Amino acid sequence: MDFSLTEEQAMLRDSIDKFVRDNCDVETHRRVIKGEKGFDPGTWDQFAELGWLCMPFSEEQGGFGGGAVDLMVMTEAMGKGLLRVPFLSTAVTCGGFLQQAGDDAQQDRYIGDIIGGQAQWAFAFAEVDSGYDMARVSCRAEAVDAGFRLDGGKISVLNGHCANFLIVSALTVEGLSLFIVDTSLEGVRRKEFTAVDGSRGAHVEFNGVLLEAGQMLGEAGKAVSYIEDVLAKSIVAMGGEALGSMQVLLQTTVEYTKTREQFGQPIGKFQALQHRMADMYLKVEETRALLFNAAILLDEGSAEAMQACAALKVKIAEAGRLVSQEAVQLHGGIGMTDELDVGHHFKRLHLLGMLYGDEDYYLEKYMQLAG
Structure with a gap:
């Protein structure tokens, strides 16, 4: 097993290391976590301009086609600087769901905005009685004429306080399924919280939220x-x-x-x-x-x-x-x-x-x- 980095990976690491040295210190971190969003929107825009948000996505989707090793190199360099940007929740986790389960229409609609830094995402999976068992869910998506009606709640949704979209796990007749939920929809309520490290998030309630059939992510019951x-x-x-x-x-x-x-x-x-x-x-x-x-x-x-x-x-x-x-x-x-x-x-x-x-x-x- 070869543990050495390629020339491109070393260059990526060095560029993020330089960004951290030039832009990240304790004073900046303290200021950022006390801000309205808990991260610096300007830094997020810089991530998009530098092409770092492209890394997890395939070339066909407008990305660099980076793998797990490339991702490891990026986040190790980021971890040194206490960077508080929603890279994990938006680009890695939710971007991963879009790549793994999204159809062509969903990928075309959503991935470009993640890469460009225009959209924030969050993964809503935890519930009051679920512990760490992600299949133990009471949130339900009932089929209706136009699509689905979503009811239930999720807790501790990191980045959920400012996310434009959520990926929500909910029960359907086929089993546990995933849905893309626009947080501006009627019936979505968010209560903000601050995590131990200063990260922000929200507890989210879904009260009769109507979703189109095309908002299901992947196959029903395959979540x-x-x-x-x-x-x-x-x-x-x-x-x-x-x-x-x-x-x-x-x-x-x-x-x-x-x-x-x-x-x-x-x-x-x-x-x-x-x-x-x-x-x-x-x-x-x-x-x-x-x-x-x-x-x-x-x-x-x-x-x-x-x-x-x-x-x-x-x-x-x-x-x-x-x-x-x-x-x-x-x-x-x-x-x-x-x-x-x-x-x-x-x-x-x-x-x-x-x-x-x-x-x-x-x-x-x-x-x-x-x-």
Whole structure:
């Protein structure tokens, strides 16, 4: 298995690294998460202008035809800068659903606006009693003369507060299905919330929302298979972001222990702290290995890809928790202040560890796939 990057991938990484160095710092992050949308629309427009929103889409759809490895390279560089743009929800997850299940008309109508940065999307799947089981849904789409009537509610829809469109899982007579819902439709109600890392979202209610037949995404009753395929690539994207974030925490912590003195010497000389930083390094490298493995297997279409993604999701949670907690503790009290990026990375890693399923959920999934 070749773990080296191509020349194009290295150039992509370097360009995003430069963007992060020039545009991303703690002060910018603090300002952005306190803004109306929780992200900077100007940065989103820059992503579109630079062609980064094209990456997940095929050349026929106006994209670059990037695979999981390309996506990994992008999000790792983004994770270093605490970039709060809805790239994961809009381009990766919802864009993935459009590619996986959308017909030609749906792809022609929606993908161009994602690539151009004109449209925001969100995946609405979680419900009050569903836990992480995406098939455990009470939201229903009843067939009517003109299409469907959607009733029910979804919680914790990241980016749902400003999304122009939602991809909603709902029960039909055939089973669990997916629908494209325009948030401007009558009967759609949103209540905004702020996640632990400052990301925004909404709890959404659907009260007799009328959908056209063409708003069903893919085949009726096939939502579970679509979700599994799309979330596998989303996990790789999250793994890249988590790896970038953990690398910053490790580097920041090592540098801090070289300058913080106690008992007349830098605390980095204390063997006990060296051991803890060595443990952080091991977790970063474990994450990197599982990330490369999952991305490459996905691009190869391997039968082992789903198992590799489940293992990666477990590692995102487990390693992210250890690295972030150690970084905070080794920085002392200042590690939890808003003035340092340490606490912000801590919160983001916590969210990534829980999103789409926590450590226990994916460990059980891994064991099921392993037979």
